[in-house]
Amino acid sequence: MSLTPQWLRHYQKAWLAGDLTAGLIVTVMLIPQSLAYALLAGLPPEVGLYASILPIVAYALLGSSMTLAVGPVAVASLMTASAIAPLAVAGTAEYAALAVQLSLISGAMLLAFGVMRLGFLAHFLSHPVISGFITGSAVVIAIGQLKHLLGVRVPSSSTWETLKGLVLALPQTNVATLALGLGSLIFLVVARRYLSGWLVRMGMPAKVAELLTKLAPMVAVIASIAVVALARLDLSAKVSVVGVVPQGLPHMELALPGLSTVGQLWLPALLIALVGFVESVSVAQSLALKRQQRIAPNKELLGLGAANIASALSGGYPVTGGFARSVVNFAAGANTPLAGVVSAALMALVIASMTGAFYYLPHAVLAATIIVAVVSLVDFDTLKEAWHYDRADALSLMATALGVIAMGVEVGILMGVALSLGVLVWRSSRPHMAVVGRVPGTEHFRNIERHSVETVPGLLALRVDESLFFANASALEDRVEDLIRADATVRRVVLVCSAVNQIDTTALGVLTELHASLAKRGVSLALAEVKGPVMDRLQHTALGRALQGRVFQSVHAAFTALRAA
Amino acid sequence: MSLTPQWLRHYQKAWLAGDLTAGLIVTVMLIPQSLAYALLAGLPPEVGLYASILPIVAYALLGSSMTLAVGPVAVASLMTASAIAPLAVAGTAEYAALAVQLSLISGAMLLAFGVMRLGFLAHFLSHPVISGFITGSAVVIAIGQLKHLLGVRVPSSSTWETLKGLVLALPQTNVATLALGLGSLIFLVVARRYLSGWLVRMGMPAKVAELLTKLAPMVAVIASIAVVALARLDLSAKVSVVGVVPQGLPHMELALPGLSTVGQLWLPALLIALVGFVESVSVAQSLALKRQQRIAPNKELLGLGAANIASALSGGYPVTGGFARSVVNFAAGANTPLAGVVSAALMALVIASMTGAFYYLPHAVLAATIIVAVVSLVDFDTLKEAWHYDRADALSLMATALGVIAMGVEVGILMGVALSLGVLVWRSSRPHMAVVGRVPGTEHFRNIERHSVETVPGLLALRVDESLFFANASALEDRVEDLIRADATVRRVVLVCSAVNQIDTTALGVLTELHASLAKRGVSLALAEVKGPVMDRLQHTALGRALQGRVFQSVHAAFTALRAA
Incomplete structure (x- = not known):
């Protein structure tokens, strides 16, 4: 296996123009985002820039998506803040060092999962749980940014504390800050809603108009820097600004975390890894599908790690594939990860020479860009769909969102995962079972309550619509006992196993008991339509041997044989 | 609904003799057990006797088993000790008060589960996890009793500490204590193994011989009391004895726990409730089956609560249905819970008038009865069976047992539950899928790799052997994509849903995407053998509407229709 990625070995000249354009546009978009998300994570702004260079290059070498744009994202930034805030004071070197360690542990986990092909771990996060988690996080993030819009100091230990603090601090609002923040906010919302429509009506091609819209945050940044710098609002009106951003490329260094640090950070690191992976893969996959490309989840683990x-x-600090910037990258014509490499190079240039330009950038404007970005993450559609399709999924979603808002990101997502696993077991513990009969004139058997079918007296054919395992084995036993009690003429019971994909040890025990207890009462047990993999295991057990000759390929075969008997 | 239980309203005279005999025999068996298990729980011996009176009466009024004997049991006693030891010093009034609260919270939970019909919660505990938990607990209990056999003091913070302490304390062994303990142990083991055989050979009916064997612990208790009292071994040889056991019925009082106590005890209380419920129901069920009676799990919750x-x-302290004593109760001829009420009355009599008799009872003899009782709980058969049938279940079992031994009962069982849920999701995340074709001359479709079947060119029929949900939806998508890539002639894909019992929101999303992405490539998607409950939900979704006319009752119907098309 060559270390040079495939896209690079077979690079075609025709791809270059798209990659260069996309790299440039994404960089302009990334600069305000990187500064803002670093602030959201409780880190100095330059850390956001650092996290937007090397990670992109690393992903380009190992990842499988042609268009995914990796870097700081809103949700991972919030998770970083919530993981480190209890351990160190934001703004200190210790805090920044812990963010580095968090990224390192998270990356090592992703790499390990990739090597061990454990991508399935991400499947523990159902779509409703992820949706609830992101919606909840977006609300928490937006509320947390309001203090920057108002220019006040507020404690942020919990959402509730923050809200209370905001109300109490209202009288101290810095009017100039609020004007800048609200102005940017309105500009960004209007740009997002109407700008591309206006541009199109002015004769601009739709795609170009769409891309220009994405540059609105940069316009807000430049305009606000100009206003603050000219009026020296940082002095005259005490508008809080970013201030000195150290110039120069990041130092390359790596201290391995101690055991106690690993003990404190492994859970948030794991959650950041999984959430980041799920989000990133879903973005990468939806973009790849549009161009008939494929995403290899295990390569994604390696790339993100x-x-x-x-x-x-x-x-830097934890990064992952971002939704908005990947879409822009794709729309701007990125053909390969070279677009990312271009963007990384441009970003390095910015850090090496232009950080002075951010001195007058008001925090309120960064807060406005964050709010506009995360409000679009609030997802009521999934909730609405889930509510109509599957109430339990909708409840998992809401519980996760409320959990995140009321109790923080970690508790929220763990609650969501526990709840969705609980729902899974609960559902499986009450399996659908149907007594079946033959659809006249066919070899097909259906539910006697839903279809008009033929049955044979004394023969009970019960279809179990679920794998048999610890959570539901006794439900089957109860149902058979009920049916036999209800019809004393039953002498043969056929379990139709077309939907039984697994029988675990607990269920095997229950079936063995059921067989013995039925036999005592002169009722014989038979199986039909047992799947290959299930039969392979069953035949070497006591039950398998006891049932020899009474396992039928189809219900039809069972009916024919048992009717004759 | 009358509050008088059914067995009492329809009580028949013929049942009385059996109930009286069983009540008497169980009481004789219960006395040493109750004293011993209270000690195991870190409580004064009389607490064990208290827990053997009222709980039996309460269960008789609300429970559904005719023969279950409720009271202190080994595993719940160990769980009680492990829950309270970190909070209070064994032997203090505070410790005893916490045991009362633990019992109260656990009982309230069981009652609540019963009222809300949440019996399914117990299904989270698979058979291998329970088996591993009990085996691990038995090992921990047996090791913990060795210090009483040796008559030494040893720290018991962990199994490892206890073992180390035992080795270090060996030189301080109290020889008289060891002689009494080992003597009882050998007597009990020999009685259990050979006594009923000898008695039968001497002409005694097998059933009576079997029952007499169960009274061996009482014989050991009486004999050892006599030896210690006559030789005053408590003074001359410093043999540790039970000492003064307060005489008189327990005071009836109840202090509700404060919030902080609930916060400390809710998790162990929940685990004790669930483990106790599972054990109790399985004993009750296996006995009920022998007499064609039935157990109502929700009534069991109420009874145990x-x-x-x-x-x-x-x-008292947490109680549940005990295996050994229920079997004895059953074998001694108990017909109704009146047997338990009789035993409760006799036990009250003992407490009210005869506790002085236990003064000289050596701790070593109680330890011997505990060791003999728990060694029989060690269950290698389940491990052996699971190892041959299902390696993952066997690993869950071993992990739970080792977890209990190395890290304590709570961590052990939580690890087991997490592991069994993990195995469940992991298995479901890699569902078995088979491309199917028609068995010649039938309407039956099987795996093309296992059977010689007919297929139609351009038509791909894929059977998914699993419900579709968050953990496996993308695996289906990947498989379909792989199959289409492998055979460019495919124009129609039929998903055979005979084994799909549920489609959750996440999977619905994936199917909707798959349908759209296939359509773009000119490949149509159809479903066959969709189950009633699944179809009921599906038809109101966008996917359901898009698939109208392409959902077939059987694979045969789909083949016929699509071949013609």
């Missing part, structure tokens, strides 16, 4: 380790190596 | 609240009310 390498990206996070690269982020740690260069003083 | 009431028993634990009654235990708390009378100064």
Whole structure:
């Protein structure tokens, strides 16, 4: 296996123009985002820039998506803040060092999962849980940014504390800050809603108009810097600004975490890894499908793992594939990860020479860009759909969102996962079972309550619509006992196993008991339509041997044989 | 609904003799057990006797088993000790008060589960996890009793500490204590193994011989009391004895726990409730089956909940249905819970008038009865069976047992539950899928790799052997994509849903995407053998509407229709 990625070995000249354009546009979009998300994570702004260089290159070497744009994202930034805030004071070197360690541990986990092909771990996060988690996080993030819009100081230990603090601090609102923040907010909302429509009506091609819209945050940044710098609002009106952003490329260094640090950070690191992976793969997959490309989840694990380790190596913090910037990258014509490499190079240039330009950038404007970005993450559609399709999923979603808002990101997502596993077991513990009969004139058997079918007296054919395992084995036993009690003429019971995909040890025990207890009462047990993999295991057990000759390929075969008997 | 239980309203005279005999025999068996298990729980011996009166009566009123014997049991006693030891010093009034609260909270939970019909919660505990838990607990209990056999003091913070302490304390062994303990142990083992055989050979009916064997612990208790009292071994040889056991019925009182106590005890209380419920129901069920009776799990929850609240009310600690004593109760001819009421009355008599008799009872003899009782709980058969049938179940079992031994009962069982849920999701995340074709001359379709079947060119029929949900939806998508990539002639894909019992929101999303992405490539998607409950939900969704006319009752119908098309 060559270390050079495939896209690079077979690079075609025709791809270059698209990759260069996309790299440039994404960089312009990334600059305000990187600064803002670093602030959201409780880190100095330059850390956001650091996290937007090496990780992109690392992903380009190992990842499988042609268009995914990796870097700091809103949700991972919030998770970083919530993981480190209890351990260190934001703004200190210790805090930044812990963010590096978090990224390192998270990256090492992703790499390990990739090597061990454990991508399935991400499947523990159902779509409703993820949707609830992101919606909840977006609400928490937006509320947390309001203090920057108002220019006040507010404690942020919990959402409730923050809200209370905001109300109490209202009288101290810094009017100039609020004006800048609200102005940017309105500009960004209007730009997002109407700008591309206006541009199109002015004769601009739709695609170009769409892309220009994405540059609105940069316009807000430049305009606000100009206003603050000219009026020296930082002095005259005490508008809080970013201030000195150290110039120069990040130092490359890496301290391995001690055992106690690993003990404190492994859970948030794992959650950041999984959430980041799920989000990233779903973005990558939806973009790949549009161009008939494919995403290899295990390669994604390697790519994201390498990206996070690269982020740690260069003083950054946890990164993952971002939705908005990947879409822009794709729309701007990115053909390969070279677009990302271009963007990384441009970003390095910015850090090496232009950080002075951000001195007058007001925090309120960064807060406005964050709010506009996360409000679009609030997802009521999934809730609405789930509510109509599957109430339990909708409840998992809401519980996760409320859990995140009321109790923080970690508790919220763990609650969501526990709830969705609980729902899974609960559902499986009450399996659908149907007594079946033959559809006249066919060899097909259906539910006697839903279809008009033929049955044979004394023969009970019960279809179990679920794998048999610890949570539902006794439900089957109860149902058979009930049916036999209800019809004393039953002499043969056929379990139709077309939907039984597994029989675990607990269920095997229950079936063995059921067989013995039926036999005592002169009722014989038979199986039909047992799947290959299930039969392979069953035949070597006591039950398998006891049932020899009474396992039929189809219900039809069972009916024919048992009717004759 | 009358409050008088059914067995009492329809009580028949013929049942009385059996109930009286069983009540008497169980009481004789219960006395040493109750004293010993209270000690195991870190409580004064009389607490064990208290827990053997009111709880039995409460269960008789609300439970559904005719023969279950409720009271202190080994595993719940160990769980009680492990829950309270970190909070209070064994032997203090505070410790005893916490045991009462634990019983109260556990009972309230059981009652609540019963009222809300949440019996399914117990299904989270698979058979291998329970088996591993009990085996691990038995090992921990047996090791913990060795210090009483040796007559030494040893720290018991962990199994490892205890073992180390035992080795270090060996030189301090109290020889008289060891002689009494080992003597009892050998007597009990020999009685259990050979006594009933000898008695039968001497002409005694097998059933009576079997029952007499169960009274061996009482014989050991009486004999050892006599030896110690006559030789005053408590003074001359410093043999540790039970000492003064307060005489008189327990005071009835109940202090509700404060919030902080609930916060400390809810998790162990929940685990004790669930483990106790599972054990109790499985004993009750296996006995009921022998007499064609039935157990109502929700009534069991109410019965056990009431028993634990009654235990708390009378100064006891958590109780549940015991295996050994229920079997003896059954074998001694108990016909109704009146046998338990008789035993409760006799036990009250003992407490009211004869506790002085236990003064000289050596701790070593109680330890011997505990060791003999728990060694029989060690269950290698389940491990052996699971190892041959289902490696993952066997690993869950071993992990739970080792977890209990190395890290304590709570961590052990939580690990087991997490592992069994993990195995469940992991298995479901890699569902078995088979491309199917028609068995010649039938309407039956089987795996093309296992059977010689007919297929139609351009038509791909894929059977998914699993419900579709968050953990496996993308695996289906990947498989379909792989199959289409492998055979470019495919124009129609039929998903055979005979084994799909549920489609959750996440999977619905994936199917909707798959349908759209296939359509773009000119491949149509159809479903066959969709189950009633699944179809009921599906038809109101966008996917359901898009698939109208392409959902077939059987694979045969789909083949016929699509071949013609």
